[in-house]
Amino acid sequence: LKNPSFSNRGKSLEDELNESNDYYLSRGIAVIHKKPVPVQVVKVSYPARSAARITEAYFGTPSTTDYNGVWKGIYVDFEAKETKIKTSFPLNNIKEHQIQHMQNVTNAGGFAFLIIKFTTLERYFIVPFEMVERKWDRMKAGGRKSITLLEFENTSVEVQPGYIPRLDYLNAVETLMKLYDDKIER
Amino acid sequence: LKNPSFSNRGKSLEDELNESNDYYLSRGIAVIHKKPVPVQVVKVSYPARSAARITEAYFGTPSTTDYNGVWKGIYVDFEAKETKIKTSFPLNNIKEHQIQHMQNVTNAGGFAFLIIKFTTLERYFIVPFEMVERKWDRMKAGGRKSITLLEFENTSVEVQPGYIPRLDYLNAVETLMKLYDDKIER
Ligand SMILES: [Mg+2]
Numbered sequence: 074l075k076n077p078s079f080s081n082r083g084k085s086l087e088d089e090l091n092e093s094n095d096y097y098l099s100r101g102i103a104v105i106h107k108k109p110v111p112v113q114v115v116k117v118s119y120p121a122r123s124a125a126r127i128t129e130a131y132f133g134t135p136s137t138t139d140y141n142g143v144w145k146g147i148y149v150d151f152e153a154k155e156t157k158i159k160t161s162f163p164l165n166n167i168k169e170h171q172i173q174h175m176q177n178v179t180n181a182g183g184f185a186f187l188i189i190k191f192t193t194l195e196r197y198f199i200v201p202f203e204m205v206e207r208k209w210d211r212m213k214a215g216g217r218k219s220i221t222l223l224e225f226e227n228t229s230v231e232v233q234p235g236y237i238p239r240l241d242y243l244n245a246v247e248t249l250m251k252l253y254d255d256k257i258e259r
Numbered sequence: 260l261k262n263p264s265f266s267n268r269g270k271s272l273e274d275e276l277n278e279s280n281d282y283y284l285s286r287g288i289a290v291i292h293k294k295p296v297p298v299q300v301v302k303v304s305y306p307a308r309s310a311a312r313i314t315e316a317y318f319g320t321p322s323t324t325d326y327n328g329v330w331k332g333i334y335v336d337f338e339a340k341e342t343k344i345k346t347s348f349p350l351n352n353i354k355e356h357q358i359q360h361m362q363n364v365t366n367a368g369g370f371a372f373l374i375i376k377f378t379t380l381e382r383y384f385i386v387p388f389e390m391v392e393r394k395w396d397r398m399k400a401g402g403r404k405s406i407t408l409l410e411f412e413n414t415s416v417e418v419q420p421g422y423i424p425r426l427d428y429l430n431a432v433e434t435l436m437k438l439y440d441d442k443i444e445r
Pocket residue numbers: 139152153154
């Protein structure tokens with residue numbers, strides 16, 4: 074079931090996550106949804122006998138991350154990102170306000186993380202916010218503007234794509250949380 | 260500070276909640292956001308030197324509730340509703356899938372509730388999902404199709420509108436959770 078040769082090549086990370094979330098919901102495991110993209114509606118027409126039609130609108134800037142929800146009583150919140158690059162993930166894919174949001178979530182007792190898909194490699198990493206923040210701060214201090222593949226391999230949890238669910242990312246989150254608990258106990 | 264005579268008459272419940280959430284966020288108390296209304300985009304034009312413009316789109320149906328977030332490590336999820344009626348809240352203001360969503364949230368360890376504003380009375384009630392569900396089931400069994408004001412007074416927590424924050428609804432949630440804990444302990 075984990076053979077990438079029959080995998081859903083070309084499927085977007087968003088589709089893979091939505092499928093996985095549908096699975097979690099149907100099994101009563103977790104309630105996690107993608108937030109709609111904010112749209113600022115300017116003009117709407119109301120044709121007779123049909124649905125209201127938006128005729129002028131603009132894309133807004135999301136104030137938070139892509140996904141949030143609840144799992145085992147834990148508030149989970151994450152941003153999903155894809156990159157075609159094979160050796161690193163450029164930090165300019167993340168916005169300052171998303172870093173701020175994940176910091177706020179962490180402070181309020183939630184668990185924030187990133188899901189990074191290296192599309193060319195078909196590899197997926199679940200990255201705790203704490204790790205992202207360290208790399209973000211490194212960049213702000215004049216350091217490199219990306220996170221290397223090796224850094225993902227060393228400080229995050231890789232998810233093997235499967236069939237059902239496509240991406241069992243909550244299993245990886247569980248592993249991550251155990252690692253963090255161990256660190257705190259030491 | 261709780262004198263309704265200088266209150267924000269005419270302000271929508273959504274505005275009042277957004278203001279309150281801004282306050283909670285700025286004080287590091289909680290991270291709670293309104294979810295954007297889903298919009299299905301059909302056509303977009305890309306004029307030179309200006310923002311992408313959506314020229315055809317339709318309103319989608321929200322699959323969840325209005326608001327969610329994290330507070331003191333607790334996942335909170337709620338729907339906000341206004342009514343002009345003075346004596347009861349009609350249950351047809353709530354959709355079946357929202358009941359289902361709140362049930363799912365409760366099962367996954369989150370805290371789901373409703374905020375009801377009686378606009379004419381300027382009274383606000385924080386209603387635990389458990390109470391809403393009982394009334395929903397009563398309706399399904401052929402009973403009344405609304406929740407009476409008296410029922411709100413007896414089985415939910417009223418919030419007095421204030422100045423900053425406008426609606427300290429998390430304080431009411433805290434009261435509710437204590438009531439529920441007491442009930443469980445007995
Ligand atoms: Mg994304």
